[in-house]
Amino acid sequence: MEAEFKSFIKVWILAITSICYCYYISARFPKGLPRLLSILPVISLFFVLPFSLSTVHFCGITAFFLSWLANFKLLLFSFNQGPLSPPPPQLSHFISIACLPIKLKQDSPLTTEKALNSKNGKTPFFQNTQSAQKELPDSKSSSPNRVLLVIKVVLLALVFHLFEYIKYLPRTMVLTLYCTHIYLELEIGLALWATPARAFLGFELEPHFNEPYLATSLQDFWGRRWNLMVTCILHSAVYNPIRRISTHIMGAKWASLPAVLGAFVVSGLMHELIYYYFTMVYPTWEVTWFFILHGVCVAIEVVVKKVIATDKFRLHPAFSVPLTVGFVVVTGFWLFFAQFVRYGIDEKQIKECLMFVNFVKEMLQSLMNYSMLFSRSSFVY
Secondary structure, rough: HHHHHHHHHEEEEHHHHHHHHHHHHHHHHHHHHHHHHHHHHHHHHHHHHHHHOOOOOHHHHHHHHHHHHHHHHHHHHHHHOOOOOOOOOOOHHHHHHOOOOOOOOOOOOHHHHHHHHHHOOOOOOOOOHHHHHOOOOOOOOOOOOHHHHHHHHHHHHHHHHHHHHHHHHOOOHHHHHHHHHHHHHHHHHHHHHHHHHHHHOOOEEEEOOOOHHHHHOHHHHHHHOOOHHHHHHHHHHHHHHHHHHHHHOOOOOOHHHHHHHHHHHHHHHHHHHHHHHHHHHOOOHHHHHHHHHHHHHHHHHHHHHHHHHHHHHOOOHHHHHHHHHHHHHHHHHHHOOOHHHHHOHHHHHHHHHHHHHHHHHHHHHHHHHHHHHHHHHHHOO
């Protein structure tokens, strides 16, 4: 584990050095093909770096942050789009926005400054359409509830505790616990990764999740509640370009359909790549089909809402929420987690979690012993 931790540090030192190159060198190239060519070596490197790591958590973090999010941000940066354009005045801000899964609030000081720059003829910081803004949750209403966050932390601790008795539990219950663990670890973990950016750099950030278990439709789940950083990046890098092209072919009314499908296909392929980092086995494409299925269902929702007056036929949340969440869970068991179970990634990740829990217990026990020893020595003197 010590060697893995050292590799993890080396990988991120190399990644930060590469981002510095993009800030100081690539940003000087004109937007378009010249800047893209200057950034391509960094993008290629970010696709390779996860191969240096073997643990699920370190490899997963690096693959998600660098191979997916950072690469897409750099691609957008090549054309003066996305969260890195125009480059913020401070290098630390550029590195944080590029490497961390954070999305600045629209009314934060940094985005306000960039918006003013855009009025002066510079590229806007955000180039989302009005419809995209509607998809994002309201910052005030979606700000993390501290009580709810504490409850989620307690639930994650309970899941970790139940993992110690995993050999006595039915396989279905183990998979359910694992799915719960994935969601809680993602939400809490991404919030923790964003904490340094909020605390030390003064960023005001959008939440990553907006209570996805309350989604009333698949469009609501994927567009407004689940992993909103990825939603924003896919909207800028995939959805918007495909929609612009489709508008000339299909007209504005139906141009969103191929754009939705394209975004889900790209998401599936990126998940497939992350699975490959974990398993080093030729893809089975099950996770890609999971996202294609959901993309088709979201496209059908869009068509139904355009054709039928949804206000008259809207299901009550008491029915729509269980149907939506149930569909996500059932298809997730069937396609999304199939490779996890087949290649033992779930068991490997659970073992890593238990190792972390035991490490924390040992640290706390050592601190308690040291505290007791110190108090006794103070009492003697």
